[in-house]
Amino acid sequence: MPEELSLAASTTGARPADEGARGRFDRIYQTLRRRICLLDYAPDERLREEDLAEEFGVSRTPVRRVLVKLEAEGLLRSVHGVGTIVTDIEVGALAQVYELRVELAELVGKLSPVPVDDALKARFREIRQRCDSMVRKSDPREFARINMEFFHLFNSLTSNEPLRLVSERLYYQTTRIWLKTASRLREYEQLLNNEFVIFQREVADITEAVEQGDLVAAGHVRRAHISMSFSRIRQASESGTRRDDKPTGSAPPAHA
Amino acid sequence: MPEELSLAASTTGARPADEGARGRFDRIYQTLRRRICLLDYAPDERLREEDLAEEFGVSRTPVRRVLVKLEAEGLLRSVHGVGTIVTDIEVGALAQVYELRVELAELVGKLSPVPVDDALKARFREIRQRCDSMVRKSDPREFARINMEFFHLFNSLTSNEPLRLVSERLYYQTTRIWLKTASRLREYEQLLNNEFVIFQREVADITEAVEQGDLVAAGHVRRAHISMSFSRIRQASESGTRRDDKPTGSAPPAHA
DNA sequence: ACCCGTGTTGTTGTGCACAACATAAGAAAA
DNA sequence: TTTTCTTATGTTGTGCACAACAACACGGGT
Numbered sequence: 001m002p003e004e005l006s007l008a009a010s011t012t013g014a015r016p017a018d019e020g021a022r023g024r025f026d027r028i029y030q031t032l033r034r035r036i037c038l039l040d041y042a043p044d045e046r047l048r049e050e051d052l053a054e055e056f057g058v059s060r061t062p063v064r065r066v067l068v069k070l071e072a073e074g075l076l077r078s079v080h081g082v083g084t085i086v087t088d089i090e091v092g093a094l095a096q097v098y099e100l101r102v103e104l105a106e107l108v109g110k111l112s113p114v115p116v117d118d119a120l121k122a123r124f125r126e127i128r129q130r131c132d133s134m135v136r137k138s139d140p141r142e143f144a145r146i147n148m149e150f151f152h153l154f155n156s157l158t159s160n161e162p163l164r165l166v167s168e169r170l171y172y173q174t175t176r177i178w179l180k181t182a183s184r185l186r187e188y189e190q191l192l193n194n195e196f197v198i199f200q201r202e203v204a205d206i207t208e209a210v211e212q213g214d215l216v217a218a219g220h221v222r223r224a225h226i227s228m229s230f231s232r233i234r235q236a237s238e239s240g241t242r243r244d245d246k247p248t249g250s251a252p253p254a255h256a
Numbered sequence: 257m258p259e260e261l262s263l264a265a266s267t268t269g270a271r272p273a274d275e276g277a278r279g280r281f282d283r284i285y286q287t288l289r290r291r292i293c294l295l296d297y298a299p300d301e302r303l304r305e306e307d308l309a310e311e312f313g314v315s316r317t318p319v320r321r322v323l324v325k326l327e328a329e330g331l332l333r334s335v336h337g338v339g340t341i342v343t344d345i346e347v348g349a350l351a352q353v354y355e356l357r358v359e360l361a362e363l364v365g366k367l368s369p370v371p372v373d374d375a376l377k378a379r380f381r382e383i384r385q386r387c388d389s390m391v392r393k394s395d396p397r398e399f400a401r402i403n404m405e406f407f408h409l410f411n412s413l414t415s416n417e418p419l420r421l422v423s424e425r426l427y428y429q430t431t432r433i434w435l436k437t438a439s440r441l442r443e444y445e446q447l448l449n450n451e452f453v454i455f456q457r458e459v460a461d462i463t464e465a466v467e468q469g470d471l472v473a474a475g476h477v478r479r480a481h482i483s484m485s486f487s488r489i490r491q492a493s494e495s496g497t498r499r500d501d502k503p504t505g506s507a508p509p510a511h512a
Numbered sequence: 513a514c515c516c517g518t519g520t521t522g523t524t525g526t527g528c529a530c531a532a533c534a535t536a537a538g539a540a541a542a
Numbered sequence: 543t544t545t546t547c548t549t550a551t552g553t554t555g556t557g558c559a560c561a562a563c564a565a566c567a568c569g570g571g572t
Contacts, residue, residue: 021336021532021555049524059557064524068324080277080524081563096416099367103359111355160352162429166422173418277525277562305554315527320554336554337533515572525562532555542545 021062028056029066036075036086037172038144039179046083047076074173089177091237098230101170102223104163109219112160116213123153124207131203135196138189143196144179150203151175154222157215181233191236198225277318284312284322292331292342293428294400295435299344303332330429345433347493354486357426358479360419365475368416372469376412380463383409387459391452394445399452400435406459407431410478413471437489447492454481 019027032052035041049067053060067084070076078084114120127150134142151171155164178195185191202225209218275283288308291297305323309316323340326332334340370376383406390398407427411420434451441447458481465474 024555046523048522060524061556061558065320065324065555068321069328072325072328078524079564081522082565083523096368097418099416100363100418100422103363103367107356107359111359112352160355162353162356162426166356166426169422170418281525302553304552316554317526317528321525334554335534337552338535339553513572516570518567518569520567521565523562523564526560528557528559530556530558532553534553535551537548537550539548540546542543 024056024058024062025065028052028058028063029069031056032066032070033075033172036070037148037175038141039176039183041086043086043088043176043180045086047086049084073169089173089180091177091181091234094174094177095230095234097170097174098226101167101174102227104167104170105222105226106219107160107163108155108158108167108222109215109217111163112158113215114157114159116210116215120156121211124203124210127153128203128207131200135200138192138196140179140182140192143192143199144175147199148175154206154218157210157218177233178229181237185236195232198229280312280314280318281321284308284314284319285325287312288322288326289331289428292326293404293431294397295432295439297342299342299432299436301342302339303342305340329425345429345436347433347437347490350430350433351486351490353426353430354482357423357430358483360423360426361478361482362475363416363419364411364414364423364478365471365473367419368414369471370413370415372466372471377467379409380459380466384459384463387456391456394448394452396435396438396448399448399455400431403455404431410462410474413466413474433489434485437493441492451488454485 032041041047047067049060049063052063056063067076067078071078071084075087076084077087127146131146131150134146152168155167155171158164182191182195202221205221206218209215209221288297297303303323305316305319309319312319323332323334327334327340331343332340333343383402387402387406390402408424411423411427414420438447438451458477461477462474465471465477
């Protein structure tokens with residue numbers, strides 16, 4: 001049972017008890033989505049509605065509500081008489097999502113950019129520091145969490161709400177593949193550290209772009225990193241999908 | 257009770273009886289979405305789950321499933337104890353959606369374009385003819401339907417499924433504003449005819465671009481038309497929102 | 513040994529009754 | 543007359559029992 005981080009204490013106040021119907025819904029939704037994206041629920045895993053209902057202390061009905069929404073977002077797939085199955089994602093199909101994410105990342109800097117004030121800069125500086133101090137720990141879960149948090153922060157650079165929503169949707173569709181691919185590799189530790197350093201650099205670059213108020217540049221940096229990130233994932237996936245395979249001569253991504 | 261056009265006879269065969277759970281779901285979903293976008297359900301109108309359940313010959317439960325999905329797509333808004341309300345859309349908020357749609361339209365021609373074969377060309381020629389013969393009838397409903405159909409055809413120019421899905425979503429969010437704005441204007445007939453002619457030209461241009469296999473050009477044409485369409489809507493909305501207002505000297509869009 | 517039909521089990525989908533909630537009307541008091 | 547509290551009414555949200563459906567195991571036949 002994974003620890004719950006209150007990533008989005010949004011609507012009311014997110015206290016455990018005493019919450020309206022909408023609060024319950026959001027809470028269950030956020031929780032399940034996070035679990036799916038952090039691979040607490042593995043792809044192709046079957047979820048039982050009744051189990052979830054019991055865990056959250058409600059009946060199946062509100063749980064089904066959440067499942068419908070998650071299915072609409074492509075993270076789940078309910079089949080009558082079979083079960084509710086976590087979507088499996090393969091690099092091939094994800095190529096299209098990444099293609100789109102790349103373009104959208106650039107748009108974040110162009111479409112309705114928010115005014116850059118000190119508070120915003122401070123938030124970037126803060127997450128940059130947290131990112132630096134994280135590199136030492138080398139915890140993939142922690143990395144995924146900060147990555148997620150940074151995404152939300154970057155996404156808040158545009159005031160174009162539809163763009164934010166779409167980007168968020170696509171992000172949650174793709175973010176799983178990273179953990180999935182990485183965990184399959186032989187050079188797990190090495191690759192992980194490599195990704196840490198690269199991400200650290202991305203955060204640093206974008207933070208500085210924001211400091212200068214150049215959101216277009218921030219968008220370009222982000223675009224480049226998303227594109228390169230997928231290239232690394234695809235290479236890694238192609239060269240070492242089976243971890244008990246014979247070692248290939250060329251070490252996949254490796255540092256820089 | 258609006259006539260039902262079988263726009264997407266997709267999964268099984270869409271015969272009225274004998275359909276699985278998934279077929280029912282899709283049927284109700286498509287129907288409701290169409291009604292919302294064709295303004296059969298006006299913005300801010302309250303829908304009663306029980307009425308819908310009775311109409312479709314099911315209980316409230318499957319209807320609620322559909323409503324949840326429509327709410328997730330921003331077309332509905334369920335409030336506990338109040339009702340299920342059709343989202344109201346104002347030109348101001350829609351500006352952001354259009355900003356995004358404009359960019360995505362261009363991407364349709366760039367990202368994973370489909371190979372242009374004779375069958376595809378034929379479909380464009382066919383819809384172009386239907387469009388030509390429609391201009392005489394001047395039926396706004398018919399226009400909205402062909403517009404919708406053309407959107408789907410244009411959208412099929414990319415094989416990037418996420419892009420198709422996102423575009424579709426945004427299209428259904430914005431398409432209502434056209435009918436809503438147009439119906440408020442004094443120069444209703446004039447404006448309508450103007451829009452017909454413009455749309456006719458758009459279809460012609462894009463069809464020819466497709467004939468030549470230049471999907472990038474098709475994307476640019478589409479982008480330009482979406483952008484201009486919104487400009488006209490905004491102008492019309494600003495100059496003559498109240499139809500019983502004193503007539504302003506400048507006739508809003510007018511032809512050309 | 514293999515194949516096919518059948519029952520058994522487990523899951524999601526549906527229907528219905530009730531709770532939670534919001535709104536509006538009405539009555540009582542100032 | 544105005545205000546405020548109470549009550550009535552209508553809606554969505556929830557819980558639970560059952561139907562529909564798919565996968566699996568088992569047994570009888572070949």
